[in-house]
Amino acid sequence: MQVSEDILRILEIPKVIAEFASRVRGELGLSALASLRPRAALEALQERMELFRNYISCRDSFGEWPWNSASCISPLLAEAKRSGMLSGEELAAAARFLALSRMTREHLEKYRGAYPLFEGPYRQARDFSNEADALGVLDDGGRLYDSASPALAEIRRDLESLRRQVRRAAQGILDNPSLSHMLQERVTAYRNGHFVFLVRQEFVNRFPGTVVDRSGSGSSVYMEPASLVPLNNRLALRVRDEREEEEAIFRQLTKKLLSKERPLRETEEVLAMLDLFYGAAAVMHEKKWKLPQLTEKTMFSFHDARHPLLGDAAVPVSIKCGDRFRSLVITGPNTGGKTVVLKTAGVCVYLAWCGLPLPAEEDSVVGKISSLFADIGDEQSIEQNLSTFSAHVKNIISILEKSDRTSLVLLDELGAGTDPQEGAALGIAILDTLTREKGLTLATTHHNPVKQYALTAPGVETASMEFNAESLSPTYRMLLGIPGKSNAILIAQKYGLPENVLEKARKALSEREVPVEDLIAELNERKAWLDREESEAALLRKKLSEERELYSEKMREIEFRKDKILSEAEKKAAALLEKAEQSSRDLLKNLEDAAKSAVHRQIRETGEKVRTERKKLEQNQEKRLLRNIPSSGFTPVVGGIAQVAGTGVAGVIESLKGNRAILRAGAMKMEVDVKKLVPTEKKPKSITVQEHSSSAPDRVPPSVMVRGMNVHEALPVVERYLDQAMRLGYDQVTVIHGRGEGILRREVHALCASLKYVASYRLGGPSEGGFGVTVVSFRR
Structure with a gap:
C-alpha cells in the first residue's frame, strides 16, 4: 500500500507510532519503526501478520525471546567504511550485536520445526561464529585482552x-x-x-x-x-608501541566486520523486526489492540475502533466500507466527531497494512487497499497563493489522477469553502466519480443536496454523528444508514446567540429544505429509540448468558463434589480390602500346617471378592472420566489424530473395531475405548526405533505418561515403552501413573517384577513426583 509523507502527517501517524516506540527494548526496535512502511502486496502482509502471531505463540509457549543491550550495526559499518578503524568501544558494541544474533538464531532454529515461518528469519540471520570469536579478544568495555x-x-x-x-x-x-x-x-x-x-x-x-x-x-x-x-622515556616508547599494536588489531577486526557488511545488515533487519514485534505485543497486552483478519476484497470493517491519540476518552465507533457500498457519506454537527472518524479509519488501515495491531476489536477485517489518499483540514498554501477552496480542488485533482479501484480516499468537508450550491454540486460530481470509477471513499459534508444524493445513489451509504437535542451536545456515536442534521441553529442557541437572530435564521430556511431536515430529525429519533431497545436487549442477552454460565458452573461443582465423595469412599473401601488381604496373609503365617489348606481355600475366596471389588472401583473411575469428557461431536476415523481424555497422550488412530480403537503414540500402541478419544491440535511425535544404539536418543522420551488410563490400556503401553527404552540404552526411565487409588501403580510394579531386564523399581522421591511415579532401572 502506498501512502505519501503528507498523508502520514495529516493522519498524525508519527504520533500513533510513538505508542510502539515507547515499548520496544532498544535502538533496533526504533530503527524498525523509523523504516516502517506498509506492505506492498496482500500476500506479504499475510505472511508478516502470521509471523507476528507465531512470535507471540512461541513466546507464550516457551518463554520470552533472548535479548541484550545490543544496538544497530549499520552506523558502526558506516563509520568503519569512512575511517577504516573502529574504536574498542565500537567493536565491543559490535560484539554485543553478534551475541544477540547468535542467541536469536539459536532460538529460531530450536522452534522452526513447530513454526515453519521462522525458517525465513533463521536463514536471514547469518552465522557469525568466526567474527564473534575474533571479537572475543575484547572485554565488555572495549579494552583488548593481553592475549589479543x-x-x-x-x-x-x-x-x-x-x-x-x-x-x-x-x-x-x-x-x-x-x-x-x-x-x-x-x-x-x-x-x-x-x-x-x-x-x-x-x-x-x-x-x-x-x-x-x-x-x-x-x-x-x-x-x-x-x-x-x-x-619515563622508555615507558613512553612502549606506550606508543602498545597504541600502535592495538590500532593494528582494531583495523584487522574492523576489516573482518566489513567483509560481512551485507549479511550483518540483513541480520540487523531480523533483530529490528523482532524488537518491533516485542513492542507491538506489549501494545496488544496493555491497550487491548487486536490484529485484524485479511480478505482479498477491497473493503474494511472496524468494530469498536478508537482513535489512539484520544486515549480512554475515545468513544468506540464501527466503520465499514466496500462490502455493500463503496462510498460512505458522514454528516452531523461541527465538533461532532466526523473528522475523527475519517482519521480513525485511515490510521487503522495504515496500521493493518504495516502488520501491526489496531485499536479495534479482533473481528475487524481489512482487505486489499493499494493506496491511501486524504484531503483533511485546511491545506491553504500562502507560498502558492492558493485559497482554502483552491487547495482542496488541487488535492482532489491529484487524487482523481492517482487513485484506482483499490484505493481508499478520505475527504473532509466535501464541497466546502465556496458557494454552497456550487460546492454541493461539485461535491456530488466528485463523489459520483469516485464511487463509479475509483476505490473506496469516506466523505463528510454539511450540504443537504449531498445528503439527498447519498440516500438514493447506488453504492453510496449515509451515516451521521449522533447529537443529543436535550443537552445540545454531540455524543460522538456514529449511526450508520441515517443522514444527520448540522444542528447549527441549536448549537448557536446553546452558545447564546440572540433569539431574534435565531428566529430569522429559522425563517430563512427554504421550504424545500425544511421537510428534509424534519425527516432527518424523525429518522434520528427513531434510530435513537432502536439503539436504546437494542442496548436493553443486549443487556438481557448478556444477563441470560451469565445466568446460564453460572448454572453450568454450579452443576459442574455439584458433579465434582459428587465424584470427590465417591472417590473418597472408594479409596476407603480399597484401603479396607488391602487391610483384609494383609490380615489374611498374616493369619496364614501363624497357622499350623494342618489348618493351612482350609485357610488357603478361604483366602482364595476372599481374594476373588477383592478382585471383583477392585474391578468395580476401576469401572467407576473410568465412568467418571468418561462423564467428564466434554461433548464435542468428535467422530474418530482411521488415520485421524486424537488424544486420550485426561492425559497428554496424542496419536494417530490405526484401526477401529466396535467401541475400541488402536492408537499409535510415537512408537507405542495402545487399545483405547473410543469414548475416551477427544479432538486435539497436538501433532503426534514420530519416533523411529533403532535396534542398536550406543546412547539414549532424544526421540524416545525419558518418561511415559499413562495417568488416566485403565489397567488394560496402560500395561501394553508401559511394557512396550520399557522394552524400547531398554534396547535404546537408557539406564533408568520414569513411568507416570498418578496417585489415584493405587490400582494402576500396583499393576505397573507387578509388570516390572515380571520383566527380566528390569533390575529394580521404586517410587519417585519428593522431587521426582512421589507416589505418582515409578522409577525403573535396567540391567546392564
Whole structure:
C-alpha cells in the first residue's frame, strides 16, 4: 500500500507510532519503526501478520525471546567504511550485536520445526561464529585482552616491568629526606605520559628535575625527576608501541566486520523486526489492540475502533466500507466527531497494512487497499497563493489522477469553502466519480443536496454523528444508514446567540429544505429509540448468558463434589480390602500346617471378592472420566489424530473395531475405548526405533505418561515403552501413573517384577513426583 509523507502527517501517524516506540527494548526496535512502511502486496502482509502471531505463540509457549543491550550495526559499518578503524568501544558494541544474533538464531532454529515461518528469519540471520570469536579478544568495555596478539602481550609485560621500576625509583625519592620535604604531596602523578611529582613553588629551582606542568591553583608545579627521565622515556616508547599494536588489531577486526557488511545488515533487519514485534505485543497486552483478519476484497470493517491519540476518552465507533457500498457519506454537527472518524479509519488501515495491531476489536477485517489518499483540514498554501477552496480542488485533482479501484480516499468537508450550491454540486460530481470509477471513499459534508444524493445513489451509504437535542451536545456515536442534521441553529442557541437572530435564521430556511431536515430529525429519533431497545436487549442477552454460565458452573461443582465423595469412599473401601488381604496373609503365617489348606481355600475366596471389588472401583473411575469428557461431536476415523481424555497422550488412530480403537503414540500402541478419544491440535511425535544404539536418543522420551488410563490400556503401553527404552540404552526411565487409588501403580510394579531386564523399581522421591511415579532401572 502506498501512502505519501503528507498523508502520514495529516493522519498524525508519527504520533500513533510513538505508542510502539515507547515499548520496544532498544535502538533496533526504533530503527524498525523509523523504516516502517506498509506492505506492498496482500500476500506479504499475510505472511508478516502470521509471523507476528507465531512470535507471540512461541513466546507464550516457551518463554520470552533472548535479548541484550545490543544496538544497530549499520552506523558502526558506516563509520568503519569512512575511517577504516573502529574504536574498542565500537567493536565491543559490535560484539554485543553478534551475541544477540547468535542467541536469536539459536532460538529460531530450536522452534522452526513447530513454526515453519521462522525458517525465513533463521536463514536471514547469518552465522557469525568466526567474527564473534575474533571479537572475543575484547572485554565488555572495549579494552583488548593481553592475549589479543603475542606482540601486545610482550609489550604489556614490558610496560608492567617498567612501571614497577618507575614506582621503585619514585619510592626512593619519597624516602629521601633531602627531597621529600620539597613535595606538595607524597604521591606520584602522571602528566603528559610521564610520572612526575607535585613540587612546591619555592623549591622549583632546587628540585633535581624538569617542569612538566603547573597545578590548577598555581602554588605548585609538576616536575619530572632527573632520575626518572630514562625510565619515563622508555615507558613512553612502549606506550606508543602498545597504541600502535592495538590500532593494528582494531583495523584487522574492523576489516573482518566489513567483509560481512551485507549479511550483518540483513541480520540487523531480523533483530529490528523482532524488537518491533516485542513492542507491538506489549501494545496488544496493555491497550487491548487486536490484529485484524485479511480478505482479498477491497473493503474494511472496524468494530469498536478508537482513535489512539484520544486515549480512554475515545468513544468506540464501527466503520465499514466496500462490502455493500463503496462510498460512505458522514454528516452531523461541527465538533461532532466526523473528522475523527475519517482519521480513525485511515490510521487503522495504515496500521493493518504495516502488520501491526489496531485499536479495534479482533473481528475487524481489512482487505486489499493499494493506496491511501486524504484531503483533511485546511491545506491553504500562502507560498502558492492558493485559497482554502483552491487547495482542496488541487488535492482532489491529484487524487482523481492517482487513485484506482483499490484505493481508499478520505475527504473532509466535501464541497466546502465556496458557494454552497456550487460546492454541493461539485461535491456530488466528485463523489459520483469516485464511487463509479475509483476505490473506496469516506466523505463528510454539511450540504443537504449531498445528503439527498447519498440516500438514493447506488453504492453510496449515509451515516451521521449522533447529537443529543436535550443537552445540545454531540455524543460522538456514529449511526450508520441515517443522514444527520448540522444542528447549527441549536448549537448557536446553546452558545447564546440572540433569539431574534435565531428566529430569522429559522425563517430563512427554504421550504424545500425544511421537510428534509424534519425527516432527518424523525429518522434520528427513531434510530435513537432502536439503539436504546437494542442496548436493553443486549443487556438481557448478556444477563441470560451469565445466568446460564453460572448454572453450568454450579452443576459442574455439584458433579465434582459428587465424584470427590465417591472417590473418597472408594479409596476407603480399597484401603479396607488391602487391610483384609494383609490380615489374611498374616493369619496364614501363624497357622499350623494342618489348618493351612482350609485357610488357603478361604483366602482364595476372599481374594476373588477383592478382585471383583477392585474391578468395580476401576469401572467407576473410568465412568467418571468418561462423564467428564466434554461433548464435542468428535467422530474418530482411521488415520485421524486424537488424544486420550485426561492425559497428554496424542496419536494417530490405526484401526477401529466396535467401541475400541488402536492408537499409535510415537512408537507405542495402545487399545483405547473410543469414548475416551477427544479432538486435539497436538501433532503426534514420530519416533523411529533403532535396534542398536550406543546412547539414549532424544526421540524416545525419558518418561511415559499413562495417568488416566485403565489397567488394560496402560500395561501394553508401559511394557512396550520399557522394552524400547531398554534396547535404546537408557539406564533408568520414569513411568507416570498418578496417585489415584493405587490400582494402576500396583499393576505397573507387578509388570516390572515380571520383566527380566528390569533390575529394580521404586517410587519417585519428593522431587521426582512421589507416589505418582515409578522409577525403573535396567540391567546392564
